[in-house]
Amino acid sequence: MxxxxxxxxxxxxxxxxxxxxxxxxxxxxxxxxxxxxxxxAASVQDVSVLAVNNLGLTTTQAGYVQCWLQDFWGYTGAIDGQLGTNSWKAMQRNLKQHWGYNDSIDGIVGKNTISALQRSMKAHQGYDGAIDGIAGPKTKAAFKRFAADSKQYC
Known part of the structure; x- marks a missing residue:
């Protein structure tokens, strides 16, 4: 037991x-x-670099922006309506030359990219919001007006 x-x-x-x-x-x-x-397999930054950021544009509108970038800023990618890293690198080249973008050409849509975009939109697209680096409704509306103006380059 x-x-x-x-x-x-x-x-x-x-x-x-x-x-x-x-x-x-x-x-x-x-x-x-x-x-x-x-x-x-990938870091958070790797994923964000590969992300598409159309800032509220449809793929058709984003395609118009890509045509403009292709004609003027060395964009060599597909006109696919997906504003990814290469599209934003081309946009950053424009923003650096004309709109006070002072960061690296990395294709990441951060505060500095948005601030420079807002300065451009204020000068040409009726943006009347603050230059705050935040892509709010007014920034997105002005970017849509820019896309409509860019249609002529497609």
């Missing part, structure tokens, strides 16, 4: 230790090799 109780106790303790370590089967191997750290 005592042997049976002792056996049950040992089995129970083994099960508890195994569960605490992961599983009963893995209890003996869970400490054998250190956990290998895995590198993520």
């Amino acid at each position: 005592r042997s049976n109780a002792l056996t049950r106790t040992v089995v129970s303790l083994t099960a508890v230790v195994g569960l605490a370590a992961g599983t009963v089967a893995a209890a003996g191997t869970s400490f054998a090799a250190p956990h290998q750290a895995t590198k993520p």
Whole structure:
């Protein structure tokens, strides 16, 4: 009887230790090799660089902007209505030359890109909002007017 109780106790303790370590089967191997750290497939910044940011434009309207960028600012990508990294790099070249953009030509639509775009839209598209680097409704409406004006380049 005592042997049976002792056996049950040992089995129970083994099960508890195994569960605490992961599983009963893995209890003996869970400490054998250190956990290998895995590198993520893409960082958050990598994903944001690849993101499309049409600032409220339809693909047709964004395609008009791409035609303008192609004609004047060295955009060589497809006219697909997707304002991605290469479209924004071309736009940043324009903004750097004429509208006070003072950051790297990286294709990321950040606060500096939006501020320079707002200065351009204020001069030519009736934008009457603040130069705050936030692409709010007034910025998007002015950008739509710019896209409509850019249709002639397609």
